[in-house]
Amino acid sequence: MSGRYAPSPTGDLHLGNLRTALLAAVVARWSGRRFVIRMEDLDRVTSSREHESRQLADLAAIGVRSDPPDAPVVRQSDRFDLHRAAIAHLAERGLVYPCFCTRREIRAEIEAAASAPHVHLPDGAYPGTCRELSESERARRSAEGRRSALRLRADGEEITIVDRIAGEYRGVVDDVVLARADGVPSYNLAVVVDDAAQGVTQVVRGHDLLASTPRQVHLQRLLGLPTPEYWHVGLVLGPSGDRLAKRDGAVTLADLASAGVDGGAVRSALARSLGLTVPDMVGVDGFVAALASTFAPELVPAGPVSVDDVLP
Numbered sequence: 281m282s283g284r285y286a287p288s289p290t291g292d293l294h295l296g297n298l299r300t301a302l303l304a305a306v307v308a309r310w311s312g313r314r315f316v317i318r319m320e321d322l323d324r325v326t327s328s329r330e331h332e333s334r335q336l337a338d339l340a341a342i343g344v345r346s347d348p349p350d351a352p353v354v355r356q357s358d359r360f361d362l363h364r365a366a367i368a369h370l371a372e373r374g375l376v377y378p379c380f381c382t383r384r385e386i387r388a389e390i391e392a393a394a395s396a397p398h399v400h401l402p403d404g405a406y407p408g409t410c411r412e413l414s415e416s417e418r419a420r421r422s423a424e425g426r427r428s429a430l431r432l433r434a435d436g437e438e439i440t441i442v443d444r445i446a447g448e449y450r451g452v453v454d455d456v457v458l459a460r461a462d463g464v465p466s467y468n469l470a471v472v473v474d475d476a477a478q479g480v481t482q483v484v485r486g487h488d489l490l491a492s493t494p495r496q497v498h499l500q501r502l503l504g505l506p507t508p509e510y511w512h513v514g515l516v517l518g519p520s521g522d523r524l525a526k527r528d529g530a531v532t533l534a535d536l537a538s539a540g541v542d543g544g545a546v547r548s549a550l551a552r553s554l555g556l557t558v559p560d561m562v563g564v565d566g567f568v569a570a571l572a573s574t575f576a577p578e579l580v581p582a583g584p585v586s587v588d589d590v591l592p
C-alpha cells in the first residue's frame with residue numbers, strides 16, 4: 281500500500297507543487313503507507329531528465345523522498361506497453377473508438393452546444409462528435425490524412441467520489457482520450473494503470489485534478505482495478521488570484537535561494553500553510569515523520585491559499 285507524488289518533469293516545481301508533495305508524503309507516513317515518487321513523463325517533448333533531477337533534489341530539500349530513498353525512479357515513459365495493453369483490453373470489449381477531431385473543432389462544438397450541465401463535466405469534456413462515425417466515414421477521414429486519437433466510449437456514466445479534503449464530488453464521465461493521435465497514452469489512462477501497478481491506494485494531489493477523478497474512477501472500474509482514496513488539496517494562488525505560475529516571481533526553491541531564503545524556511549512555511557505543527561530542531565530527514573506524528577486530516581484547509589501564506 282503506497283501513497284505517491286507524481287509530478288510531470290517539465291520544469292522546476294513551484295511552491296504550490298511542493299506544498300502538495302509535502303502533504304502527500306505526510307499523509308502517507310501518517311497512514312502507515314510507503315511513499316513513491318513517479319515521474320509522469322508521457323510528453324516526450326516537454327519532459328526531460330534534467331527537470332526530473334532538479335525536481336527530485338527540490339523534493340528532497342523539503343524532506344520528500346521515495347521509500348526507500350534510493351528506490352529507482354519509476355517513469356511512465358518506461359511503461360507504455362502496460363498502458364497499451366490496458367487500451368487493448370478496453371478495445372476488445374468495444375469500448376474504444378477513433379476520434380479525428382482537432383482541439384479547435386472540439387472547442388467550437390462545445391461552444392455551439394453550450395448549455396448548463398446539471399452535474400460536473402470536466403473542462404473541455406468531449407461532445408461525442410466521432411462516437412458514431414460509420415466505417416466509411418472513418419475511412420474517409422483517414423484518407424484525408426487525419427490522424428486519430430483513441431477515446432473511451434463512456435456512455436455518460438455518472439460517478440460520485442468522497443474526497444478526504446473536498447468532500448462529495450459528482451461528475452459525468454466524458455469520452456476521455458486513451459491515446460493521443462501520436463500514439464502516446466493519455467494522462468488519465470496512464471495514471472490509473474500506474475497507480476494500480478504500483479500498489480497506490482492513496483492519491484494526494486492538487487484540487488485542479490478533482491474534475492478528472494470521475495473519469496479515472498470509471499476507468500478503474502472498467503479495468504477491474506481498485507480505487508484509491510483521494511485527497512485533493514486546495515491550490516496556491518498567485519497575486520492575480522489565479523493558480524500560482526512561474527511568472528508570479530520567486531516561486532521555486534532556486535528563485536527563493538537566490539533571494540536568500542533557505543530550504544528549511546520554505547519547508548516550515550509550507551507545513552504551516554497546511555495547518556501542520558512545525559517541529560522544533562528537526563532536520564530535513566526527520567521532517568516528514570515529525571509532521572506526521574501530529575497530523576490530523578481536519579487540520580488541512582480545504583480551500584485555496586494565497587502565495588503570501590506560503591512564503592516564509
Ligand code: GLU
Pocket residue numbers: 285286287288320471484485486489
Ligand atoms: N502529473 C500530474 C501533474 O503534474 C499529476 C497527476 C496526478 O497526481 O494524478 O499535474
